[in-house]
Amino acid sequence: MKCVNTIAVLTLVAMAPWCAPAASAQDAPSQTFSGPYYSGEGDVEYVQLLDIARRMFTADPEFQNLTMLYMPSWNGLVEGPTWGAWWIQNSYGTTYCALPFFEEPFVTFLQNSHDLWFSQMGDGQRKGYKDWVAPDGCLCDAASPGWIVYKQGDGRTDIHDWGMEFTAAGVLMQSELLLISRDAKAIAHYVPLLERSANFIETRRDPSNNLFLAGPAGNLLAPSYAGWKKPDGSYDKAYLTGLSITYIAALDRLIEVEKLAGAADKAALYAERRDRAREGLKLLTTDEGYFIKSLDPDGTKHGVYGAAKHGYFEASPNHDAIAFRVVDDAQAAKIYDKIASIPLLRRHDIIIANEPGLDDMYEEPTSWLWQHGTWVNGGHWSTCEARMIMGYYRLGKYEDARRSMKHMMTFARDFRLDNPLVDFGNAVYQPKEMTNLCYDSLGPMAALIRGLFEYVYKADALTVYPHIPSGITRLEQKFPIRFGTKLLYFTTTGQGPVTAVNVNGKAWTAFDGQAIRLAYDQLPDTAFVDVALGGAALGAVSSKPPKRAVALLDQDALAQALKMSGTNTLPLRIGADSQGGNKFVGKIWQVRIYEEALTAEQLKTARREPLPLPADALKPICAWTFEYGESGHFKNWVGQNFALKMEGSVKSVGYAIDPEPGFDWIRGCANFTGHGWLETPHNAKLSLANRGSIFLVVTADEGFQMSARLVDKIPVGSDNGYLLDIGADRKLRLITCSGTLSTDVAIPAEKMTTVAATWDAAGDLRIYIDGKCVASRPCEPQPGVALVKRVTSLAKTLEAKGLGETYEGRHAQLAADAVTAIVDRQRLIADGKITPIEDSRRAAADQLYVDTAMKICQGFERVMNAYKEASEPEKANVYGLWTQTE
Numbered sequence: 089m090k091c092v093n094t095i096a097v098l099t100l101v102a103m104a105p106w107c108a109p110a111a112s113a114q115d116a117p118s119q120t121f122s123g124p125y126y127s128g129e130g131d132v133e134y135v136q137l138l139d140i141a142r143r144m145f146t147a148d149p150e151f152q153n154l155t156m157l158y159m160p161s162w163n164g165l166v167e168g169p170t171w172g173a174w175w176i177q178n179s180y181g182t183t184y185c186a187l188p189f190f191e192e193p194f195v196t197f198l199q200n201s202h203d204l205w206f207s208q209m210g211d212g213q214r215k216g217y218k219d220w221v222a223p224d225g226c227l228c229d230a231a232s233p234g235w236i237v238y239k240q241g242d243g244r245t246d247i248h249d250w251g252m253e254f255t256a257a258g259v260l261m262q263s264e265l266l267l268i269s270r271d272a273k274a275i276a277h278y279v280p281l282l283e284r285s286a287n288f289i290e291t292r293r294d295p296s297n298n299l300f301l302a303g304p305a306g307n308l309l310a311p312s313y314a315g316w317k318k319p320d321g322s323y324d325k326a327y328l329t330g331l332s333i334t335y336i337a338a339l340d341r342l343i344e345v346e347k348l349a350g351a352a353d354k355a356a357l358y359a360e361r362r363d364r365a366r367e368g369l370k371l372l373t374t375d376e377g378y379f380i381k382s383l384d385p386d387g388t389k390h391g392v393y394g395a396a397k398h399g400y401f402e403a404s405p406n407h408d409a410i411a412f413r414v415v416d417d418a419q420a421a422k423i424y425d426k427i428a429s430i431p432l433l434r435r436h437d438i439i440i441a442n443e444p445g446l447d448d449m450y451e452e453p454t455s456w457l458w459q460h461g462t463w464v465n466g467g468h469w470s471t472c473e474a475r476m477i478m479g480y481y482r483l484g485k486y487e488d489a490r491r492s493m494k495h496m497m498t499f500a501r502d503f504r505l506d507n508p509l510v511d512f513g514n515a516v517y518q519p520k521e522m523t524n525l526c527y528d529s530l531g532p533m534a535a536l537i538r539g540l541f542e543y544v545y546k547a548d549a550l551t552v553y554p555h556i557p558s559g560i561t562r563l564e565q566k567f568p569i570r571f572g573t574k575l576l577y578f579t580t581t582g583q584g585p586v587t588a589v590n591v592n593g594k595a596w597t598a599f600d601g602q603a604i605r606l607a608y609d610q611l612p613d614t615a616f617v618d619v620a621l622g623g624a625a626l627g628a629v630s631s632k633p634p635k636r637a638v639a640l641l642d643q644d645a646l647a648q649a650l651k652m653s654g655t656n657t658l659p660l661r662i663g664a665d666s667q668g669g670n671k672f673v674g675k676i677w678q679v680r681i682y683e684e685a686l687t688a689e690q691l692k693t694a695r696r697e698p699l700p701l702p703a704d705a706l707k708p709i710c711a712w713t714f715e716y717g718e719s720g721h722f723k724n725w726v727g728q729n730f731a732l733k734m735e736g737s738v739k740s741v742g743y744a745i746d747p748e749p750g751f752d753w754i755r756g757c758a759n760f761t762g763h764g765w766l767e768t769p770h771n772a773k774l775s776l777a778n779r780g781s782i783f784l785v786v787t788a789d790e791g792f793q794m795s796a797r798l799v800d801k802i803p804v805g806s807d808n809g810y811l812l813d814i815g816a817d818r819k820l821r822l823i824t825c826s827g828t829l830s831t832d833v834a835i836p837a838e839k840m841t842t843v844a845a846t847w848d849a850a851g852d853l854r855i856y857i858d859g860k861c862v863a864s865r866p867c868e869p870q871p872g873v874a875l876v877k878r879v880t881s882l883a884k885t886l887e888a889k890g891l892g893e894t895y896e897g898r899h900a901q902l903a904a905d906a907v908t909a910i911v912d913r914q915r916l917i918a919d920g921k922i923t924p925i926e927d928s929r930r931a932a933a934d935q936l937y938v939d940t941a942m943k944i945c946q947g948f949e950r951v952m953n954a955y956k957e958a959s960e961p962e963k964a965n966v967y968g969l970w971t972q973t974e
Contacts, residue, residue: 125566131559134486137493138540141533142567144500145186145194147905147940149913150922152505152525154194155906156940160805160947161669162233164200168507168526169803170518172667173232174201176254176261177308178507178528181474183261185534187268188543188569192898199265199274204231205258206281210238210250210288217241217763225288227255229310232669234794240310244450247323248311249303252292256334257308259285260412263341267348267545270572270608275349282342283354289335290361292325298368299327299383300335304450308334308404309441309472312464314450316384323450327383329372329391330405336365337412347547369414377422379405381442390448393430400442401430404472407439410479413544424483436513437491438532439476440466461512468513470496474531481539486557489536496532503925503933505529522657522932541578543569552604554619556580561624566633572608576615577632582624590618593629641907647873649910650938656809657770657932660801662712662732662758664765667804670813671765672796675741675757675787677840679799680708681774682781685848692859694783695842698753699725708783709773712766715742715756722758722766729771736764751840754785765797774801775809777825779848782812790837798843805943807872808935812845820855822847826867829853833862872942879945880904882973886966896966899948906941913937 121132123139144153159166167175183198190198208214208231210222222228222238229237229251239248259282266275292300303325305311316326339362346355372379374392381391381402390398406427410420427433433443445453445460453459460466473492480489499505499516506516506524516524540563542553550571556563561583568575585601592612598605604619616630641649662679663672680694690706697705699713711725712732717740724730739759758766768774782799795815802809802823810824818834822845835841835857844856847867854864883892883900891897913934916922924930955967 126564127566128560128563130561131557134490134557134560135563137490137497138536140497141493141536142189144530144533145189147902147909149909149916149937151500152503152523152936154527154530155902155909155944156525156936157527158197158805158940158943158947159201160943160950162200162204163947163951164197164204165194165527166201166667167230167528168524169667170521171526172665172669172804173230173235174204175230176205176227176251176258177229177310178469178471178526180257180261180308181471182527182531182534184264185474185478185531185538187261187264188538189567191568191570192893192895193902195265195269196895196899202258202262202265204233204236206262206278208236209281209285218245222250223288223291225255225284225286226250227258227285229254235669240305243305243311245305247304247450249306249315249325251310252289252300252302252306253308253328253331253334254310255285256289256331256338259289260334260338260341263338263345264545266345267341267547268570268572270348272348275345279345279349279351282345286335286339286342286358286361289331292331293365294327297327297371298364299371300331300365300368301325302328302331306331309464309469312441312446312449313382314448315382316386316388317448317450324385326385326390327372329369329379329381329383329402330408332365332369332372333379333405333409333412333414336362336369336414337408339365340412341545344545344547366414373419376426377419378426379409379423381405391442393426398448400444400446401426401433402442403427403433403439403476404441407472407476407479410482411475413482420479420483424479424485432512434488436468437488437495438468438470438473438509438513440468440512441472442466462510463508466512468507468509470507470509470526470528470531472531474535477532477535478539478542481535481542481555482553484555484558486555489539490557492532493536496529499524499529501925503929503936522929523936525936540565541569545571548609549605549607550576552578552606552617553602554580554586554604554621556583556621558583562627564630568614571606571611574608574611574613574615576606576611576617577630578617578619579627579630580619580621581627582621584622586619586621587623588620588626590626590629591615641911645911646877646907647870649907649914650870650873650876650941656775656801656803656806656935658801658803658809659767659769660710660730660774660799661797662766662799663738663760663797664735665797665800665804665811666802668735668765669804670795670797670800671762672760672798672814673762673791674789675759676798677714677751677754677757677785677787678783679710679712680781680783681710681776681799682706682708682783683773683776683779684781685779685846685851685854686781686783686844688856688859688861691781691783691844691846691856694844695859696753701726708781710768713754713756714740714758716740724768730768730774732766732768734764735767737761738764738766751785754840757787762796776801778850779846780810781844781846782810783842783844784812785840785842786814786835787840788814788818788835788837803939805946806939807942808939810847812843820845820857820863822853822855824853824867825871826869827853827865827871829855829863829865831855831857831863833857872945875949876903876907876941876945878970878973879948880907882970885969885973889969891966894962894966896951899944899951903941903944903948906937906944910937910941 121135125142126139128135147155210226212224216236216238220238304315304323307313316324343355343358380389391402393401406423409415446465451458477489503523507526507528544551564579589596620626658666710730720734722732741759742756798812800811802811807825819831821830824847826849846854883904886897952970955963
């Protein structure tokens with residue numbers, strides 16, 4: 089246990105929970121391993137893999153982890169640094185497997201992410217992406233604040249069906265969350281929404297066969313499924329196996345939630361619907377026991393392995409049927425046997441979407457994206473691997489799970505946890521990024537944990553299926569599993585069937601050789617469940633791990649930990665943030681970037697200068713106009729580099745009428761509709777860490793309703809770079825690593841306006857509108873330090889007042905853990921205990937830790953600001969403590 093100096097004016101930082109040595113198997117005594125989350129005897133490599141898996145859901149100094157996917161703007165989780173939204177398919181496996189061990193603040197973070205789907209769900213009126221108006225109850229492919237995609241958003245979207253299986257998976261995840269938390273208020277809120285979604289899926293049931301119809305891209309791994317290709321070449325609906333299986337699994341959970349809500353009639357209704365759906369599965373089952381992908385109305389089967397036509401094996405519905413217990417043990421074993429008989433389905437020890445390649449997509453598999461092994465046609469998705477690992481555990485295929493985890497560790501150790509994985513699961517999708525991280529990629533780690541005991545939640549009880557890998561003779565799980573307000577800790581001794589169970593030292597009789605039933609009303613608030621296997625003696629009574637100690641950093645140490653380079657490797661974007669969010673709506677007529685902080689006089693001169701610039705003009709790094717583009721690019725008028733590329737929908741509009749007074753040198757604009765942006769790749773000249781200027785001519789739309797980026801080269805939630813954005817009130821904000829500056833003055837709507845922002849680390853931050861300085865302040869070195877100090881200090885206050893286990897206490901504590909991870913990482917690298925990644929990418933990996941700590945604190949500050957007018961006493965109390973904290 090480490091110790092940090094506790095001197096006077098200090099900032100709280102929690103001891104990182106991983107602080108037990110990150111020992112390898114050979115470092116530990118023979119046949120024994122003890123880590124912060126697992127300890128055990130026997131197969132110590134497996135125990136250590138379990139320990140590493142759990143570490144990746146905390147602020148860990150060695151591995152990429154869940155904290156790095158925090159998004160301040162919705163106080164939730166995001167798919168990844170390059171994916172600024174929350175997807176159903178991508179989150180499915182990870183969320184399902186991680187929910188039992190998620191604690192605050194991650195429970196709140198996850199619910200806030202789910203709310204992006206449910207708060208914008210189809211109602212027959214709301215317009216989403218591409219102005220799609222979805223039927224009532226329809227969920228989505230992905231969503232972010234003010235943006236939702238009701239169909240799969242890539243491919244031939246004009247023929248796509250609504251997100252049918254997306255909706256079923258969304259119902260499953262939210263129902264599972266409610267079953268675990270058992271929060272009556274949340275159940276009352278979400279049950280009507282879940283019922284609407286279930287009713288939407290019911291509209292696709294064919295009563296003649298109890299199968300469900302879905303059109304192109306109505307599946308989870310959309311758009312790999314094209315539906316029924318009719319003789320005239322058009323595409324229509326077919327019976328989709330995955331929709332049946334996912335819907336059955338979702339109803340299993342919704343039924344239990346209805347029981348918790350006291351709605352016995354609704355539970356009976358959904359049970360009857362589920363049972364009829366199970367009957368329909370017989371028509372989708374092959375003679376060998378596995379499931380086909382789909383059945384056309386004319387009887388054509390897709391996904392009969394080895395058939396002359398459509399003769400591939402579709403993985404997703406098959407491993408899901410095992411993982412969610414849609415099929416019995418006998419059929420589960422048949423499905424696994426089929427998977428094991430197709431070596432190329434797991435050529436790199438992780439499962440791909442299908443083998444061999446698809447011959448029934450609406451696109452030919454000739455391009456890189458659509459070819460076999462890249463994307464939805466035989467690429468690897470770790471959200472699917474999570475469900476496959478659940479299947480492995482259920483059937484005792486522990487070596488398959490081990491091989492899967494070890495393959496994923498090759499990416500984890502290199503900070504390359506990307507998804508999908510191309511080359512059949514052997515390479516990253518975005519190799520040009522300095523690091524990769526996606527929520528999907530944590531799915532196998534979550535499954536390695538959940539699969540150990542499986543955890544099947546019901547309204548009245550939790551059924552536990554111990555699946556302890558062969559060779560582990562003793563196992564202690566040192567973190568709690570949630571069941572309502574109760575916390576459960578598990579230990580096992582021996583191998584084989586369950587032969588004895590103690591709960592808090594007392595004999596528990598509700599078990600058989602395979603499972604243990606833990607009735608909610610019979611469990612103590614903290615339950616230590618000790619399980620004897622194969623006749624072994626029960627171990628000693630377990631005890632709750634000691635509460636984490638609190639360490640303190642002085643001001644200088646905190647500043648050193650949060651030191652930022654001011655540089656990043658992101659592209660420079662116009663009209664969107666680094667994750668493709670906060671898109672601008674309006675017109676931009678010209679943009680210039682200077683490597684100096686221009687004076688007011690220089691800016692006035694720039695405002696009058698046409699492009700190309702006169703020979704004696706002060707030259708910017710970049711200068712772009714938008715009257716026309718060539719091959720989707722706009723050239724830089726002052727050099728060969730830095731051409732801007734169009735991403736999404738941005739239109740070049742020539743200026744055919746008389747310009748507004750003072751802008752006769754402008755001939756066109758880029759029209760931003762909120763569906764695209766412009767960008768140029770990273771270059772060191774664009775870093776502008778210490779000083780720089782942004783100059784642009786912009787017209788903001790009258791109906792503009794949300795904040796948006798004008799110019800952005802900064803990670804979302806970070807100060808490590810620079811951005812200039814515009815709020816819903818059309819006021820401006822400049823963020824740099826030398827401070828933040830906002831205006832009290834708004835730019836006019838529907839009027840061409842010159843806007844400029846300058847910064848000099850040795851001087852001031854300034855914002856100009858039409859040549860007039862409307863805001864300024866001195867630059868501040870490391871402006872984020874004060875916020876981090878305040879948040880982490882509040883963590884100590886909340887703990888002292890008995891509020892450390894609340895959402896607010898845990899969020900503040902997470903900020904402290906994130907800072908500790910920075911310090912520990914630096915020390916471990918210096919001591920040679922962590923092998924850093926290659927030098928060319930090490931700075932980017934290290935910067936992730938600083939960005940994460942800053943984002944967690946910025947998100948907490950947003951929450952506190954929202955509590956200012958809170959009527960709930962608990963929130964008002966926390967806000968009062970926040971106002972007293974410096």
